Amino acid sequence: MAQLSIHHRKCPHCGSNYFVKRGYFYKQHTKTYIPRYNCKSCNKTFSTRTLSPTFKQKRTDLNPQVFQYLTSGASIRATAKALGCTYKTAYLKFLWLSKRAQDIHQKQRFSLKELYFDEMLSIEHTKLKPLTIALAVSDSYEILGVQVGKIPAQGKIATISRRKYGYRPNESSVKTKDLLTEVKRQALIKRFTIKSDSKPEYHRIVKKIFSNLPYEQFISKENKDKRREQKYLKTEKHIFDPLFPINHICARSRDLTKRLVRRSWCTTKVPEHLERALYLLIAKNNKYRLFS
Numbered sequence: 001m002a003q004l005s006i007h008h009r010k011c012p013h014c015g016s017n018y019f020v021k022r023g024y025f026y027k028q029h030t031k032t033y034i035p036r037y038n039c040k041s042c043n044k045t046f047s048t049r050t051l052s053p054t055f056k057q058k059r060t061d062l063n064p065q066v067f068q069y070l071t072s073g074a075s076i077r078a079t080a081k082a083l084g085c086t087y088k089t090a091y092l093k094f095l096w097l098s099k100r101a102q103d104i105h106q107k108q109r110f111s112l113k114e115l116y117f118d119e120m121l122s123i124e125h126t127k128l129k130p131l132t133i134a135l136a137v138s139d140s141y142e143i144l145g146v147q148v149g150k151i152p153a154q155g156k157i158a159t160i161s162r163r164k165y166g167y168r169p170n171e172s173s174v175k176t177k178d179l180l181t182e183v184k185r186q187a188l189i190k191r192f193t194i195k196s197d198s199k200p201e202y203h204r205i206v207k208k209i210f211s212n213l214p215y216e217q218f219i220s221k222e223n224k225d226k227r228r229e230q231k232y233l234k235t236e237k238h239i240f241d242p243l244f245p246i247n248h249i250c251a252r253s254r255d256l257t258k259r260l261v262r263r264s265w266c267t268t269k270v271p272e273h274l275e276r277a278l279y280l281l282i283a284k285n286n287k288y289r290l291f292s
């Protein structure tokens with residue numbers, strides 16, 4: 001009987017442990033021979049890679065590097081160029097990594113004392129098609145969840161946007177609600193303080209989902225003005241920012257995700273991909289183990 005790792009003592013197809021070794025296959029890039037097995041009960045074959053998360057991948061060696069690049073402010077195309085692989089390889093790795101990050105994230109449970117949430121703005125190819133990113137952060141700087149939704153363009157470009165691309169739904173409230181519902185599911189301790197900026201809709205949403213939890217809203221604009229003045233006054237430099245964790249994480253994500261960098265050439269073309277890129281960031285920020 002061939003020796004298999006602890007996870008593979010059974011046939012992955014039928015669960016029988018009556019199987020024999022039958023040859024190898026060669027993995028070109030890692031230069032290793034992987035043994036194959038033949039199940040005597042169902043006559044199907046399998047290898048140690050059958051149940052592996054990287055099953056059917058040729059360049060498993062690139063996974064950690066692609067992850068590192070994509071969460072260090074590189075675009076998918078730049079990642080491919082730096083690693084000497086094709087765009088398609090890097091793109092497929094992006095999809096795989098984000099799926100894995102999302103799966104791990106959804107199984108996580110968080111114990112938090114404070115919950116911060118806010119919305120960030122981004123765009124879908126053009127400023128005429130803005131996107132909103134609802135983001136929740138805990139007091140220990142873990143990203144608790146993320147939701148991306150479409151919002152209509154505002155201000156002077158609103159009419160141009162409507163003429164060119166038609167009606168655009170406003171998913172801001174829906175996505176914030178989804179985000180908070182998801183956080184409620186993943187919270188271990190059901191009692192914590194919720195903090196956000198003073199957007200009027202938030203009060204209604206929070207009261208609907210967390211009816212009896214303490215909720216504080218802060219006026220962020222006043223704080224920003226104060227900070228701007230303080231730069232020149234040189235009196236008290238450190239002004240306490242009550243929403244620091246969420247503001248810090250938002251600033252970090254703008255730096256680490258290429259498509260969120262301001263005044264960048266790189267934009268999101270598919271809104272789902274923005275969410276995928278953010279899951280990579282969650283995996284990096286929350287230190288998930290994607291490769292073991």
Ligand SMILES: [Zn+2]
Pocket residue numbers: 011012013014015016039040041042043044
């Ligand atoms: Zn079998």
